[in-house]
Amino acid sequence: MSEMWINMGPQHPMTHGLWNLRVRIDGERILDVDPEMGYLHRGIEKISEDRHYNEVITLMDRTCYVAGIAWEHLYVQAAEKALGIAPTERSDWIRMMSEEFQRLASHIMWYAAFVQDLGLMSPFLYGMRDRDLILDLFQSYTGGRLTYEYMRVGGVRNDVPEGFTHRAREVLDWLEPRFVEYDRLCMGSDIFRRRCDDLGVLKANDCVRLGVTGPMLRSAGSKRDLRKDRPYSRYSQVEFDVATADSADVTGRYLVRMEEMRQSVRILRQVLDWLDSHPGPVLADHLPRWLGAPYAPIGREAYLLKRNYPKGVGLSAIEEPHGEACAYVVNEGGEHPYRVKFRSPVFANLSAAHHYLVGYHVADIPPIMGSVDVCVGEVDR
Amino acid sequence: MNPEDVRTKLAAAGAPGIISIEPFEGVAARVKFDPTAATALFPIVRDALGFPHLSMVGGIDWVERYEVFYLVWSDPAKTYLLLSADLDAKAPHIETASACWPSANWHEREAWELVGIQFDHHPDLRHLLMPDGYQFHPLQRAFKLHEPEDLEVKVRHV
Numbered sequence: 001m002s003e004m005w006i007n008m009g010p011q012h013p014m015t016h017g018l019w020n021l022r023v024r025i026d027g028e029r030i031l032d033v034d035p036e037m038g039y040l041h042r043g044i045e046k047i048s049e050d051r052h053y054n055e056v057i058t059l060m061d062r063t064c065y066v067a068g069i070a071w072e073h074l075y076v077q078a079a080e081k082a083l084g085i086a087p088t089e090r091s092d093w094i095r096m097m098s099e100e101f102q103r104l105a106s107h108i109m110w111y112a113a114f115v116q117d118l119g120l121m122s123p124f125l126y127g128m129r130d131r132d133l134i135l136d137l138f139q140s141y142t143g144g145r146l147t148y149e150y151m152r153v154g155g156v157r158n159d160v161p162e163g164f165t166h167r168a169r170e171v172l173d174w175l176e177p178r179f180v181e182y183d184r185l186c187m188g189s190d191i192f193r194r195r196c197d198d199l200g201v202l203k204a205n206d207c208v209r210l211g212v213t214g215p216m217l218r219s220a221g222s223k224r225d226l227r228k229d230r231p232y233s234r235y236s237q238v239e240f241d242v243a244t245a246d247s248a249d250v251t252g253r254y255l256v257r258m259e260e261m262r263q264s265v266r267i268l269r270q271v272l273d274w275l276d277s278h279p280g281p282v283l284a285d286h287l288p289r290w291l292g293a294p295y296a297p298i299g300r301e302a303y304l305l306k307r308n309y310p311k312g313v314g315l316s317a318i319e320e321p322h323g324e325a326c327a328y329v330v331n332e333g334g335e336h337p338y339r340v341k342f343r344s345p346v347f348a349n350l351s352a353a354h355h356y357l358v359g360y361h362v363a364d365i366p367p368i369m370g371s372v373d374v375c376v377g378e379v380d381r
Numbered sequence: 382m383n384p385e386d387v388r389t390k391l392a393a394a395g396a397p398g399i400i401s402i403e404p405f406e407g408v409a410a411r412v413k414f415d416p417t418a419a420t421a422l423f424p425i426v427r428d429a430l431g432f433p434h435l436s437m438v439g440g441i442d443w444v445e446r447y448e449v450f451y452l453v454w455s456d457p458a459k460t461y462l463l464l465s466a467d468l469d470a471k472a473p474h475i476e477t478a479s480a481c482w483p484s485a486n487w488h489e490r491e492a493w494e495l496v497g498i499q500f501d502h503h504p505d506l507r508h509l510l511m512p513d514g515y516q517f518h519p520l521q522r523a524f525k526l527h528e529p530e531d532l533e534v535k536v537r538h539v
Contacts (some may be wrong), residue, residue, distance in 0.1 A: 211484025
């Protein structure tokens with residue numbers, strides 16, 4: 001049979017976002033792939049150079065639309081280091097809670113979309129149902145369900161409302177038995193196992209060489225998790241285990257994400273207990289008005305009083321739901337960051353597509369790409 | 382790992398072109414190096430210092446010069462290391478890191494098209510986020526927002 005290039009995307013159910021996977025095939029076999037990105041490029045790094053430090057937070061929600069608050073967390077940590085500001089203790093715990101809730105929501109969203117890619121419709125509905133409960137929680141304390149604009153340089157916008165920890169525990173109590181059901185639907189299904197075992201294999205040394213991180217790396221047996229290896233926020237004060245698998249295939253990635261959700265619930269219970277017993281301010285009080293006036297709108301009128309901070313460079317790295325995310329913020333003394341650079345985990349995971357797709361069949365592409373958990377917003381930025 | 386450890390290990394491995402090694406918050410050290418020594422330095426950092434994972438490559442336009450920085454991670458030491466080199470403002474170029482860290486491939490493509498840094502001997506220096514034929518480097522300081530650009534997009538036929 002003759003070889004040919006086909007386009008999977010930019011409008012294809014497999015892509016989960018706007019991007020194009022060009023595939024060279026011989027019959028059903030994949031010979032070469034070339035991901036074509038940029039359909040969602042909004043120039044977030046460039047726009048950030050024209051925004052006040054807090055205004056960039058609005059862009060962070062749009063960076064990854066399923067893990068917005070994790071990106072806010074990444075950015076505010078780097079901006080704080082660049083400006084020499086420390087967040088209050090309580091706000092740090094609230095941020096960590098937000099990130100873990102976001103990880104749950106992101107992984108459940110991944111589960112729903114991934115299993116639907118395999119042709120199973122009901123798990124999709126179960127996943128969306130359960131994710132909604134987490135979005136309700138987000139709405140109750142940030143006001144947003146997808147784009148939160150919640151964190152601030154020096155803390156968070158507001159404290160959690162009364163009764164929040166109780167409602168959050170109820171959601172966690174509901175979620176934990178659901179994970180058992182998810183597992184029964186997938187790991188208990190012969191069809192699922194035959195579809196996913198030994199598919200899209202990428203061994204640990206290849207992952208390291210190619211910059212692949214997150215659940216893909218951990219499914220190959222590596223224990224690298226920035227929450228453990230380089231604890232940021234208050235992760236050194238909570239107990240959890242790093243989820244790993246050995247198979248390095250699609251099933252392995254599924255197992256890692258499932259275990260990560262259980263560990264997130266474990267972390268969240270500890271954080272909620274801490275929040276119950278440690279009231280305090282959630283925004284540093286020595287901030288100039290342009291950075292930290294409580295309840296200040298993000299618009300320009302909040303920045304009438306300007307003060308220049310000494311120059312500095314801030315670097316932060318977090319374990320985002322998809323993997324290792326880094327931010328590099330250069331403060332040259334003005335009101336705007338001089339340069340903002342982000343490292344998106346999916347960007348690196350996708351760049352290795354050649355190594356986990358070639359050799360398989362065209363029908364294997366949806367499960368493999370589904371297990372990568374592509375979020376185009378953070379790839380293109 | 383602290384800047385002194387980095388200095389000792391780099392010296393023991395005979396790393397060329399080191400300009401300075403300074404402390405930097407959140408990483409083991411920031412190593413400034415001479416861009417002409419990149420080809421020899423990268424494998425030393427990867428193997429002798431033990432940083433096999435490259436997190437990102439980024440470029441900064443400082444108007445009078447360009448800076449390119451590499452963030453690398455070590456699993457045993459559980460720390461980052463920041464490498465940075467100053468490049469000429471007129472024709473910023475440096476040898477590609479993708480021969481040493483294959484993950485640099487896309488990061489360098491991005492830094493090339495957005496910042497305008499040329500990566501010599503890069504295997505595949507094509508546009509990644511911008512359309513083919515795009516002639517601007519948006520992350521350069523001279524590229525101003527809110528100004529219309531004269532853009533002609535070439536359509537690629539496959």
